[in-house]
Amino acid sequence: MIRHLALLTLALGAxxxxxxxxxxxxxxxxxxxxxxxxRKLQNDDAANPGMLWVEQGKALWRxxxxxxxxxxxxxxxxxxxxxxxxxxxxxxxxxxDAAAGNILNLEGRINQCRVHRxxxxxxxYESEGLLALTSYVAHQSRGMPIQxxxxxxxxxxxEAGQAHYVTRQGQLNLSCAHCHERNWGKxxxxxxxxxxxxxxxxxxxxxxxxxxxxxxxxRACQFGIRAERSAAGSQELLDLELYLAWRANGxxxxxxxxxx
Amino acid sequence: xTGALALKRAAPSLASGQAVRxxxxxxxxxxxxxxxxxxxxxxxxxxxxxxxxAVPAPLTAxxxxxxxxxIVFVQREKGHCILCHALPDPEVRFAGNxxxxxxxxxxxxxxxxxxxxxxDPTQDEPDSVMPAYYRTSNLNRVARPYASRTVLSAxxxxxxxxxxxxxx
Numbered sequence: 001m002i003r004h005l006a007l008l009t010l011a012l013g014a015x016x017x018x019x020x021x022x023x024x025x026x027x028x029x030x031x032x033x034x035x036x037x038x039r040k041l042q043n044d045d046a047a048n049p050g051m052l053w054v055e056q057g058k059a060l061w062r063x064x065x066x067x068x069x070x071x072x073x074x075x076x077x078x079x080x081x082x083x084x085x086x087x088x089x090x091x092x093x094x095x096x097d098a099a100a101g102n103i104l105n106l107e108g109r110i111n112q113c114r115v116h117r118x119x120x121x122x123x124x125y126e127s128e129g130l131l132a133l134t135s136y137v138a139h140q141s142r143g144m145p146i147q148x149x150x151x152x153x154x155x156x157x158x159e160a161g162q163a164h165y166v167t168r169q170g171q172l173n174l175s176c177a178h179c180h181e182r183n184w185g186k187x188x189x190x191x192x193x194x195x196x197x198x199x200x201x202x203x204x205x206x207x208x209x210x211x212x213x214x215x216x217x218x219r220a221c222q223f224g225i226r227a228e229r230s231a232a233g234s235q236e237l238l239d240l241e242l243y244l245a246w247r248a249n250g251x252x253x254x255x256x257x258x259x260x
Numbered sequence: 261x262t263g264a265l266a267l268k269r270a271a272p273s274l275a276s277g278q279a280v281r282x283x284x285x286x287x288x289x290x291x292x293x294x295x296x297x298x299x300x301x302x303x304x305x306x307x308x309x310x311x312x313x314a315v316p317a318p319l320t321a322x323x324x325x326x327x328x329x330x331i332v333f334v335q336r337e338k339g340h341c342i343l344c345h346a347l348p349d350p351e352v353r354f355a356g357n358x359x360x361x362x363x364x365x366x367x368x369x370x371x372x373x374x375x376x377x378x379x380d381p382t383q384d385e386p387d388s389v390m391p392a393y394y395r396t397s398n399l400n401r402v403a404r405p406y407a408s409r410t411v412l413s414a415x416x417x418x419x420x421x422x423x424x425x426x427x428x
Contacts, residue, residue, distance in 0.1 A: 171406040172391040173382075173399055183358050183389060188343050190354040228401040 020150075020162075020246075023181045024195055027251050030259060033184075033194040038206075042258035050135060050204035050256025053128075053211045057136025058082070060129060065118045073118050075133070086140035091147055091253050094242045096154040103157045105241055106134045107213065107233065125232040131211055135202045138255035145252055146199055148245035161243025164236055170227030191260070196221075198244040200257020207260060214241055217259075308394065313384025314372040319394070319414035329423030332416045339393070339412055339420060348427065359390060366425040374421045378412075393417060 031042055041047050061082050064072040079085040094105040097112070104112060110133050111122035123130035150158035165176045180196030187193070201214035208216075215232040218240060222229045230236045308315055318324070332338040334352065346355040348363035355361075365374070376383060380392035393411040396402075412420070 167400060169400045169402075171399065171402045171409070171411060174389065174391070178389045186356065186358045188356045188358060193358070223403070226403045226406045228403050 020158075022247060023177075024184075024247070027197050027248055028184075028195055029251050029254065030194040030197050030200055031254060031257060033192045034258075034260060038258050038260065042200075042254065048204065048256060048258055050202070050211050050258060053132045053135040053202070053204075054139045054256060056128070057132035057134070057139075060133050061136055065114065065120045071119060075113070078113075078117060082136065082140055086137050088141050088144055090138040090141040090255065091144045092149065094148065094154075094157075094238060094245060096149075096152065096157070098153075102235075103154055103238055103242055105214075105238060106137055108238070110134060110137070126213060126216055131202055131213065134213065135211060135256050138202060138253060141253040142255060143252050145250050146245055146248045148242060148249055150242065150246050154242060157239045157242050158246060160236070161239035161241070164240050165243055170222065170225035172225040174225045176221070196244070197248045197251055198241065199248045199251040200254040200259060202255055203257035203259050205259045211256060214244070308379055310376060310380075310383050311372075312376075313381075314370070314376040315379055316372040316375075318371075318418055319375070319379075320418050322415055322418070324418040324422035326419065326422040326426050329416075329419035329421065332412065332420050333423055338416060341420070344390070362424060362427055364427060366428040369424075371421050371425060374424050375417065378417050378420065 031039055041049075045051050061075045064074045064077075066072055075082070090106055093109070094103040095109075096102070097104045097109070100108070100112065102108075107125060107130055110130065114120045115122055123133070168175045168178075176196060179193050184193050184195045198214050201217060202211055203217070204211045205217070213232065215230075215234075215237045218237055219229045219232065308319065309317060333341045333347070342352055342355040344356040344358035346352075346357060346361035346363070348361075369377070377390070379394040381388040381390040382392060391411060394414065394417055396408050396410060
């Protein structure tokens, strides 16, 4: 009996370790679906409006945070120079964190640091401060290929994200896959449908006249198909973010991207 | 009620306010019960009966208006069908290509087939990317303002069908 159970466990282990196959083997960044003007804007640091948030993030990285009136630590107090310490970090996110018992995206990790290391209040999702720090950290990986891991305890989160991705929702009854896997490259009126890759985020979106997180972008999609929107930072969007990162593995981090 | 009047009255609302409920499959047909939940002028509960992917019976008794149907087809606040479908019309400058172009659709499909595809294309093609324009059941996490509302009203759909039938 025990031997059977052990065999069953091994078999199950083998099953779950089978690497999933991507529907889009060679992903294409969203920026390749935009106009020349937008590509130029993204590629020129002096013109890319997202760089304003990166600059602000650089200042926040070095600024002390008055946490519970005791330590006044900055990010730099522990991590030093972000250009060294944060290089390549964003390319691996979201990651599973044992202390949190969950996957964390960059926003989550920054807030974990604020609460547990700086003894400060977490920054509100989509607040200018969190957007700035996230952009600054993500920017340190610009050009590096995304390499999100879905192994081990991250796997159930990947699977939840995948389930979300292929589930129809909203009054218009569409899944993410209906547009971004089956119909990318086709036109909606005069706009091409992209593959919905996440590698440009946080991104400056012309429609927003501002920089926003990936979760804000995903909520905009939910709004578009007339679905109930998930809260920014919610578990379902975190899981979806991990699925999207795996889907984008190999694409370069573009933060801060520029999109329509 | 003329078509123009109908358009005026329907324009401010998000959708028709009519709900569609699917009943169990019977003898190769899908029985659909439409329940009126919010229209100021109450329409009687209405049945939509599928035969294959088609719906032979019109959704309303009001004569369809092809001119109004074109407006419903094009307008962003209504069907906005040009988001995905091209039209053989010089007035329509931009159109998408997610769905097939509709030049000649009136000689390829009958009114019943068009009605079926607009009411609920998944009846004919379960994995269809085209939304169901007259269905409120078996949908997942619909945003509150749209809950229990169809995308288009019954009259909108009849008028669009009349317009599409002119494309020969």
